[in-house]
Amino acid sequence: xxQQVRKLKKLIANYLHKSKNEILISxxxxxxxxxxxxxxFRKFKxxxxxxxxxxxxxxxxxxxISISKYFLWKELINVYYFEGKNPEFKVxxxxxxxxx
Numbered sequence: 001x002x003q004q005v006r007k008l009k010k011l012i013a014n015y016l017h018k019s020k021n022e023i024l025i026s027x028x029x030x031x032x033x034x035x036x037x038x039x040x041f042r043k044f045k046x047x048x049x050x051x052x053x054x055x056x057x058x059x060x061x062x063x064x065i066s067i068s069k070y071f072l073w074k075e076l077i078n079v080y081y082f083e084g085k086n087p088e089f090k091v092x093x094x095x096x097x098x099x100x
Contacts, residue, residue, distance in 0.1 A: 004079040020060050
């Protein structure tokens with residue numbers, strides 16, 4: 001299983017259906033580009049790779065979470081969790097086939 005999917009599964013287990021206040025306590029203030037329905041959190045570390053976690057809210061509860069992986073500020077991969085009739089994880093790569 002992909003490392004990003006494992007990380008997202010852990011986030012889903014811990015934060016799905018949590019309130020905005022609980023997310024604020026765990027992650028602090030969201031990035032400036034956030035609004036009332038979508039909150040962005042960027043994790044910077046001394047590396048060329050960085051992650052961004054996105055929480056999507058409905059009625060002040062987390063309903064979806066995604067993780068984006070960046071290489072030098074270029075988005076490489078997105079991992080989404082879709083909660084619906086059949087909850088599933090989707091991995092979307094932004095690398096062109098020639099880049100692989």
